[in-house]
Amino acid sequence: MICTRTITLRPALSTALLLFALVLAGCASEAPEDSGGDAASAPEAVPTEPLGSSSIAGSVRFEGELPNLPALNMDADPACAAKHSGPVYPEILAVDDQAGLANVLVYVADNVPQGPYPPAEPPVIDQQGCRYTPRVAGIMVGQELKVLNSDELLHNVHSLSEVNRPFNRAMPAAIKQATFSFTDEEPAFRIKCDVHPWMSSYVGVFSHPYFAVSGPDGSFEIPGLPAGTYTIEAWHERLGTMRSGVTLLDGLTATVDLTFSLPE
Numbered sequence: 326m327i328c329t330r331t332i333t334l335r336p337a338l339s340t341a342l343l344l345f346a347l348v349l350a351g352c353a354s355e356a357p358e359d360s361g362g363d364a365a366s367a368p369e370a371v372p373t374e375p376l377g378s379s380s381i382a383g384s385v386r387f388e389g390e391l392p393n394l395p396a397l398n399m400d401a402d403p404a405c406a407a408k409h410s411g412p413v414y415p416e417i418l419a420v421d422d423q424a425g426l427a428n429v430l431v432y433v434a435d436n437v438p439q440g441p442y443p444p445a446e447p448p449v450i451d452q453q454g455c456r457y458t459p460r461v462a463g464i465m466v467g468q469e470l471k472v473l474n475s476d477e478l479l480h481n482v483h484s485l486s487e488v489n490r491p492f493n494r495a496m497p498a499a500i501k502q503a504t505f506s507f508t509d510e511e512p513a514f515r516i517k518c519d520v521h522p523w524m525s526s527y528v529g530v531f532s533h534p535y536f537a538v539s540g541p542d543g544s545f546e547i548p549g550l551p552a553g554t555y556t557i558e559a560w561h562e563r564l565g566t567m568r569s570g571v572t573l574l575d576g577l578t579a580t581v582d583l584t585f586s587l588p589e
Contacts, residue, residue, distance in 0.1 A: 372440040375534065375549025379573035381433075382546040383581035385539045385559060387426040391418060392587070397523045404478055405455035405521060415523070416460045417563050425543025426585055428461040428561070430513055430529050432536035433547065434568065435556035442534050442549075444468045450516070450526050452480045452496070457516065457526035461562070463536040464528055470505045474498070480524070485515045489530065493519075513560050527562055551575075559583050 396412035399405040419427040448462040451473040464470055472482050474496045482503060483493040488511035494503055511530045518524035529536065537545040547557075552575040560566045564585040571579050 372442060375442055376438045376440070377549060377551030377573075378576045379550045379552055380546055380548040380578040381550065381555075381557060381571055381573065381581055382544070382578050383583065384543040385426045385429045385431070385545065385583045385585065386424045386543055387418065387420045387564075387586070388424070388584050389586045391420060394418070399455060399521075399523070402455065402478070402521060405476075408454045408476070413454070413456070416456075419460070419541070421542055423542065425539075425541065426561070427539055427541050427543060428459070429539040429543075429545070429583075429585070430461050430463055430527070430536065430560045431539065431545050431547065431583075432463065432529065432531060432558055432560075433533070433550070433555050434558040436553060437533050437535060437555075438551055439533075445534060447471055448528075449473060450528075451475050452518070452524070455480075455521050455524060457518075457524050459526070459538065461513070461527045461538050462529075463538060464507065464530055465534060466507060466510060466530060466532050468506065470507075470528070472496070472503045472505065474501055474503075479520055480518050481520055483517050483519055484528075485517065486511055487514065513562070529560070546578075557581065559585075561585055564588070 394415050394417065396414055399413065416428065444465045447469045448464050449471045450462060451458045453475040455476060474480055477498040479497050481493060481495045484491045488509045489507045492505060496503060507530045509530065510532050513527045513529040516526045516528060535547050535550060537547050539545045550573055552573050554570065554572045556568055556570055558566055558568050565588065567583060567585065569581055569583060571581050573579050
């Protein structure tokens with residue numbers, strides 16, 4: 326703030342006294358006078374933590390007979406085939422012995438609490454064994470996506486996003502890491518390697534942190550929600566999307582179990 330004050334001095338005062346008088350005036354630190362009106366409102370504090378202590382947890386299961394999927398043919402690149410001692414099967418349907426379904430992206434779709442939160446650890450997709458790991462990931466708008474190349478082979482990272490600007494970046498053996506980010510929310514889209522066409526991963530972009538990917542046993546958890554009623558969606562690359570309502574009580578965990586089956 327710049328303020329103006331008039332000071333009258335006798336000519337006999339030295340320059341030192343003039344400086345002293347200016348210091349005493351306290352112009353630079355003077356507070357504005359109260360005009361009696363409403364002061365300008367301070368900007369609203371940006372949330373730095375999730376707004377609640379409730380959670381959604383559950384499991385995703387597969388119902389029905391699993392199709393027989395042939396092993397991947399990696400012979401087009403002998404260096405890829407040499408990285409595996411046995412057949413490698415597609416991860417389109419990753420189901421464990423208890424019918425737990427992995428690689429399902431579960432997220433809050435309605436009544437989502439608003440406000441930016443610090444993102445969790447940035448997601449990492451590794452190109453290892455000529456496969457993308459993990460198969461499915463969620464990321465927040467503006468968050469950094471790290472893509473590694475642990476194979477020491479030529480790969481390329483080609484996004485098929487439609488809302489966000491797509492990218493296509495070669496990663497020769499000498500390039501160990503590349504980073505990407507996204508500016509807008511977008512449903513899960515495919516990232517592929519044009520060099521090895523069997524390599525695929527899927528990424529969903531959100532403006533909030535309320536998402537999770539089911540693990541090898543089909544389990545998932547979405548923490549940090551306020552009490553309330555929500556709709557969650559669960560997306561699978563082959564089996565589609567399903568929705569489910571859930572009501573959360575303050576500080577408690579609600580269980581949601583989801584079952585997918587092959588479309589008829």
